[in-house]
Amino acid sequence: MDAIYPDLYPDIFESTDFVQSxxxxxxxxxxxxxxxxxxxxxxxxxxxxWWNYPRIWLGKCLKPTEPILNSKKGAIDPYAMNHxxxxxxxxxxxxxxxxxxxxxxxxxxxxxxxxxxxxxxxxDTLQIRLQEYITNYRTNxxxxxxxxxxxxxxQAKEAYEKxxxxxVTSSDANTDVTLMAVTARTEDLENDMQLKYNVYTQSMAQLxxxxxxxQERTPAFTIIQPAKVxxxxxxxxxxxxxxxxxxxxxxxxxxxxxxxxxxxKLLK
Numbered sequence: 001m002d003a004i005y006p007d008l009y010p011d012i013f014e015s016t017d018f019v020q021s022x023x024x025x026x027x028x029x030x031x032x033x034x035x036x037x038x039x040x041x042x043x044x045x046x047x048x049x050w051w052n053y054p055r056i057w058l059g060k061c062l063k064p065t066e067p068i069l070n071s072k073k074g075a076i077d078p079y080a081m082n083h084x085x086x087x088x089x090x091x092x093x094x095x096x097x098x099x100x101x102x103x104x105x106x107x108x109x110x111x112x113x114x115x116x117x118x119x120x121x122x123x124d125t126l127q128i129r130l131q132e133y134i135t136n137y138r139t140n141x142x143x144x145x146x147x148x149x150x151x152x153x154x155q156a157k158e159a160y161e162k163x164x165x166x167x168v169t170s171s172d173a174n175t176d177v178t179l180m181a182v183t184a185r186t187e188d189l190e191n192d193m194q195l196k197y198n199v200y201t202q203s204m205a206q207l208x209x210x211x212x213x214x215q216e217r218t219p220a221f222t223i224i225q226p227a228k229v230x231x232x233x234x235x236x237x238x239x240x241x242x243x244x245x246x247x248x249x250x251x252x253x254x255x256x257x258x259x260x261x262x263x264x265k266l267l268k
Contacts, residue, residue: 028121029041095112156199167186
């Protein structure tokens with residue numbers, strides 16, 4: 001019985017190991033064919049919304065920017081991430097999602113990014129990574145069994161061929177010899193050869209059975225809708241956001257003016 005059910009697939013996307021494995025994924029922009037890593041894209045290509053500037057400025061004032069990679073180990077420690085590493089992790093974790101339909105078992109993977117090409121590349125990568133994760137987990141024991149029986153079969157074959165060569169050499173060298181000692185030795189070699197052959201055939205049968213079980217445990221995936229570059233952004237257009245904020249600004253200003261005038265009248 002599997003310990004990882006489809007309901008747990010979204011939790012895999014949120015694990016630090018899974019998210020950090022996406023840092024080195026090669027991506028390219030829709031209007032820039034130069035290849036860079038996904039981490040480099042997030043650091044250099046992603047534009048920060050203007051309303052986040054105050055929060056970022058305040059954060060830099062309170063705490064200096066820390067490096068992404070640890071200088072000593074040259075990698076990221078998932079057990080002790082600094083503030084910068086944690087922000088990168090949260091940014092990636094919030095931009096990827098995995099939704100499982102409990103009725104149909106259809107898995108929907110989505111990626112949000114400012115560049116549509118990067119989003120499509122990462123969605124395709126996530127689909128492959130999830131398939132590999134599920135396949136490796138479900139076939140872990142079966143793959144180890146196959147490797148174990150391969151070693152046993154190779155050892156049994158080597159032992160069988162070794163005793164067979166001895167038997168053939170002894171038979172050819174003593175074709176016309178009728179001594180009981182020679183005959184007994186030849187019979188012993190023949191019996192030993194038959195025993196080694198039986199062990200070899202049994203190992204082969206166990207190997208075939210293990211390979212069949214591995215094939216049975218290997219899940220089959222069907223891609224209903226491949227990753228694609230969307231022609232239009234899924235988020236709200238910038239002009240709409242600007243108009244909304246402008247309207248809210250004017251509304252707040254009007255309320256403030258009315259409140260101030262009303263207060264002045266009361267004071268008079």
